Amino acid sequence: MTVYLPIAELSVNIFIILGMGAAVGFLSGMFGVGGGFLITPLLIFYNIPPVVAVATGANQVVASSISGAIAHFRRGTIDIKLGTVLLCGGLVGATVGVWLFSLLRSAGQLDLVISLLYVLLLGSVGTLMLWESIGAMRKAAKNQAPQLRRPGQHNWIHGLPLKMRFKKSKIYLSVIPVATLGFSIGVLTSVMGVGGGFIMVPAMIYLLRIPTNVVVGTSLFQIVFVSAYTVIVQASTNYTVDIVLAFVLMIAGVIGAQYGVRVGQRLRGEQLRALLALLVLAVGIRLAIELVIPPKNIYSVVSAGAGF
Amino acid sequence: MRWLLPLSLVALVLAVTTPALAQVLERKVTDFTEKLEIGISTEEIAITSDFRGADLTIFGAIDGFDANLLAQGKYNIIVALEGPKDNATVRKKERVFGIWVNTQSMTFELVPEAYSLSSTRAIETIAPRRDIANMGIGVDHMRLVPLGFVGDGSSLGEFRNAFRTIRETSGVYQRDPGGVQFISSSLFKASVRLPANVPNGIHIVRAYLFRDGVFVAAKALPLRVVKTGLEQAITRAAHDQPLIYGLLAVTLAVVTGWGASLLFRKE
Numbered sequence: 001m002t003v004y005l006p007i008a009e010l011s012v013n014i015f016i017i018l019g020m021g022a023a024v025g026f027l028s029g030m031f032g033v034g035g036g037f038l039i040t041p042l043l044i045f046y047n048i049p050p051v052v053a054v055a056t057g058a059n060q061v062v063a064s065s066i067s068g069a070i071a072h073f074r075r076g077t078i079d080i081k082l083g084t085v086l087l088c089g090g091l092v093g094a095t096v097g098v099w100l101f102s103l104l105r106s107a108g109q110l111d112l113v114i115s116l117l118y119v120l121l122l123g124s125v126g127t128l129m130l131w132e133s134i135g136a137m138r139k140a141a142k143n144q145a146p147q148l149r150r151p152g153q154h155n156w157i158h159g160l161p162l163k164m165r166f167k168k169s170k171i172y173l174s175v176i177p178v179a180t181l182g183f184s185i186g187v188l189t190s191v192m193g194v195g196g197g198f199i200m201v202p203a204m205i206y207l208l209r210i211p212t213n214v215v216v217g218t219s220l221f222q223i224v225f226v227s228a229y230t231v232i233v234q235a236s237t238n239y240t241v242d243i244v245l246a247f248v249l250m251i252a253g254v255i256g257a258q259y260g261v262r263v264g265q266r267l268r269g270e271q272l273r274a275l276l277a278l279l280v281l282a283v284g285i286r287l288a289i290e291l292v293i294p295p296k297n298i299y300s301v302v303s304a305g306a307g308f
Numbered sequence: 309m310r311w312l313l314p315l316s317l318v319a320l321v322l323a324v325t326t327p328a329l330a331q332v333l334e335r336k337v338t339d340f341t342e343k344l345e346i347g348i349s350t351e352e353i354a355i356t357s358d359f360r361g362a363d364l365t366i367f368g369a370i371d372g373f374d375a376n377l378l379a380q381g382k383y384n385i386i387v388a389l390e391g392p393k394d395n396a397t398v399r400k401k402e403r404v405f406g407i408w409v410n411t412q413s414m415t416f417e418l419v420p421e422a423y424s425l426s427s428t429r430a431i432e433t434i435a436p437r438r439d440i441a442n443m444g445i446g447v448d449h450m451r452l453v454p455l456g457f458v459g460d461g462s463s464l465g466e467f468r469n470a471f472r473t474i475r476e477t478s479g480v481y482q483r484d485p486g487g488v489q490f491i492s493s494s495l496f497k498a499s500v501r502l503p504a505n506v507p508n509g510i511h512i513v514r515a516y517l518f519r520d521g522v523f524v525a526a527k528a529l530p531l532r533v534v535k536t537g538l539e540q541a542i543t544r545a546a547h548d549q550p551l552i553y554g555l556l557a558v559t560l561a562v563v564t565g566w567g568a569s570l571l572f573r574k575e
């Protein structure tokens with residue numbers, strides 16, 4: 001059964017899209033990630049124009065992050081003040097990102113930049129994660145207690161001015177690194193269609209030394225608002241949000257996520273992280289290959305009206 | 309484009325003034341009694357969302373024809389369906405540090421988004437190539453004028469060829485050298501293909517009549533192509549009310565995400 005995607009302007013098999021959404025939803029539930037970094041490349045592999053894949057991916061992120069964000073809000077594990085500072089940076093970042101997106105698109109370099117950023121990001125995050133989880137697994141095998149980083153230690157980031165007290169996180173931190181982190185994630189959200197949780201969470205834990213219990217909730221708080229804002233701005237400037245594609249993906253995604261969560265609870269943390277790392281690396285390598293092999297046609301035509 | 313008709317007449321006049329042909333052609337020009345009439349059953353085509361391409365039939369008649377010439381098959385007709393025009397950019401990829409990057413581009417000014425050609429015979433056999441080219445009939449003779457600076461123009465041919473090839477491969481540019489048929493002595497029927505990805509907007513049906521290799525008459529009719537259905541409504545909303553569309557997309561995501569978490573919690 002095919003369904004016509006009005007914005008992507010092509011007909012796709014609805015079951016492939018449903019399967020994609022369910023699989024990514026399952027994985028995102030299992031690993032506790034938004035799944036934007038998987039859905040966007042998968043859509044690109046399925047010949048959805050990258051411009052549409054990115055903007056629609058951001059829409060899918062809203063759906064997959066909102067339930068988590070609400071759950072954390074109820075449990076009181078969101079630092080609203082910290083989240084708001086992140087969000088302010090994020091909104092500015094997303095605005096800059098959409099502007100960059102339009103600029104690259106008119107220069108004909110958008111697809112390349114999207115692929116390059118994915119290869120770079122997935123490659124480095126995947127490698128780091130794999131390294132870390134293999135180390136943890138080795139230690140677990142030797143029955144050693146995993147050595148946690150001590151959150152009390154300070155680094156140069158804690159010497160920055162404009163400090164603010166975040167009561168919930170029990171930290172006294174400069175707003176500069178927080179807003180900068182939010183800004184970078186905002187740019188990534190609008191250029192790559194990712195929520196950015198897989199970068200934000202480690203950065204908050206290791207760089208900003210924010211207590212782990214509020215990190216996930218606070219990052220989800222930022223992700224929901226920044227990706228929602230990105231969807232609206234992408235829709236009004238680039239007209240690239242495909243609501244049909246997004247809807248099919250999110251329906252399958254939220255259902256898949258429920259089952260993913262159950263499986264994820266049975267696996268051990270470091271095993272889970274190693275699996276995720278391998279998955280991230282595989283997607284990155286696939287994208288890298290695409291950049292290197294000679295294209296079928298070295299020419300492409302873009303109409304001024306359609307703009308792909 | 310309305311300028312095409314006067315232009316083709318200019319081309320004809322130029323051909324006429326060429327000394328070698330002047331005598332032959334002059335007689336023929338003054339002799340022309342033929343008139344071309346065409347009609348389509350509708351001025352507007354509504355395309356539903358499950359549209360997979362279709363044939364548009366155009367009927368026409370030659371008035372004041374020479375029965376002898378008609379019997380000998382000396383009359384030939386070319387019918388072209390020309391889509392709305394827009395600028396089109398052709399980009400070329402090259403290997404830079406191992407990866408494929410768009411390095412060069414060329415924008416052609418106001419080229420048709422779709423073009424279907426149908427004729428009684430292959431157009432090269434209907435009239436001299438130069439005349440066909442001057443009139444801009446056919447994908448090969450379409451006017452591809454680059455916009456802006458193109459350097460020494462050495463890459464012009466390459467980009468033009470790439471443009472034509474891509475448009476033909478994607479099916480928006482088509483040709484059917486047997487698509488026009490005489491159904492009675494002077495009545496003809498032309499089938500022109502509307503591709504599945506036919507663009508919205510005003511298309512122009514152009515018919516050209518040739519007598520023994522000489523252009524005689526032309527006629528043009530507008531045809532409005534309007535896409536209908538839910539998908540089209542979505543496309544229109546996305547372009548006309550982008551802010552509301554964006555808000556709707558976000559609302560949909562919030563409802564889906566929240567709804568699912570409520571639904572699964574009860575279980």
